[in-house]
Amino acid sequence: xxxxxxxxIWVYLLRLLGGYLNVTAIILxxxxxxxxTGNISKIAIAYVEGNFNxxxxxxxxxxTFILGGFxxxxxxxxxxxxxxxxxxxxxxxxxxxFILFSIMGFNSVFFLLYLVLVLGVTNxxxxxxxxxxxxxxxxxxxxxxxxxxxxxxxxxxxxxKQKLTFHCLNLFCFLLGATLAAxxxxxxxxxxxxxxxxxELVIGFYFVSLRExxxxxxxxxxx
Numbered sequence: 107x108x109x110x111x112x113x114x115i116w117v118y119l120l121r122l123l124g125g126y127l128n129v130t131a132i133i134l135x136x137x138x139x140x141x142x143t144g145n146i147s148k149i150a151i152a153y154v155e156g157n158f159n160x161x162x163x164x165x166x167x168x169x170t171f172i173l174g175g176f177x178x179x180x181x182x183x184x185x186x187x188x189x190x191x192x193x194x195x196x197x198x199x200x201x202x203x204f205i206l207f208s209i210m211g212f213n214s215v216f217f218l219l220y221l222v223l224v225l226g227v228t229n230x231x232x233x234x235x236x237x238x239x240x241x242x243x244x245x246x247x248x249x250x251x252x253x254x255x256x257x258x259x260x261x262x263x264x265x266x267k268q269k270l271t272f273h274c275l276n277l278f279c280f281l282l283g284a285t286l287a288a289x290x291x292x293x294x295x296x297x298x299x300x301x302x303x304x305x306e307l308v309i310g311f312y313f314v315s316l317r318e319x320x321x322x323x324x325x326x327x328x329x
Contacts, residue, residue, distance in 0.1 A: 114272065117235050118279045119309050120228060120242035125283030126305060127228075128243070130298055131221050133291040134212065139222045140229075141244040142171050170219045174226020182232070193231060194314030200224055201306030208300035217299070224306075236272050248276045 128140040138144060145164045152160040183192045204224075207217050229243040241247060252273045259265040290298045 114235055114275075116313070117233055117240050117242060118275060119312075120231070120233075121276050121279035122283035122286075123305055123309060124225070124228060124243040125245075125280040125285075126287040126302060127221060127225055127283075129284045129287035130291070130302060131218065133287065133298070135218050135221075137167075137218065139167060139171075139218070140225050141246065142168055166219065167222050170222040171226040171229075174223045174228075175230035177223075178227045178230025191314055194310045194312070196227070197306050197310030197313065199310075200227070201303045201310055204303030204306055205300055208297050208303060212299045236269055240276075245277060245280050248273055248280070252277070 124140060128138065131137050131139045145167055149161055149164045149168070152158070152164065181192050181196050203220065207220065211217075225243045229241050231242070233240040233242065238251070252270065255266055255270045255273060287298060287302075290296050290301060
């Protein structure tokens with residue numbers, strides 16, 4: 107069965123959000139939580155070293171990321187007409203909780219786990235664009251895809267400029283979100299958690315308003 111594709115704007119906005127939340131976790135907690143490869147590797151190291159407190163913390167982070175994927179699966183729509191409303195309202199709820207944390211305080215392990223949960227939820231959203239499955243909270247796959255796309259040119263095939271542009275825009279949007287979070291967290295006195303909440307709310311209401319328009323047609327024609 108042909109898989110309906112999602113609009114590129116959906117991917118780009120979530121990339122920006124992923125970059126913002128990843129840097130937020132780094133600035134506030136000195137942890138990279140968007141991808142779990144490093145954390146799972148550290149579990150093995152901490153276990154061998156006998157540092158079981160660290161093992162417990164990392165296992166909690168990994169489990170919370172899994173829980174985020176579970177929640178994302180519960181909200182997965184049955185058809186594309188429901189995507190805007192289901193995911194949109196989910197992001198609105200996430201944004202409201204961010205704002206609540208910004209008021210009550212966010213320098214705690216509970217907020218760290220909430221960040222992990224949100225990134226797990228976002229990464230669990232299955233997006234289809236340009237004939238590919240796209241995950242938006244980590245950038246490793248995008249860098250690999252850029253390399254693979256460029257390799258086709260060296261093998262004598264014509265360069266797929268549209269796909270390369272898509273990958274580069276993914277990278278740019280992630281960097282844009284990361285730079286925004288870094289600037290707010292380092293150069294200003296603004297509350298970066300409340301701004302994360304506002305971003306979630308704006309994206310959520312945007313997708314609710316667009317409904318199926320934001321989630322594409324049989325063929326994606328724009329970048």
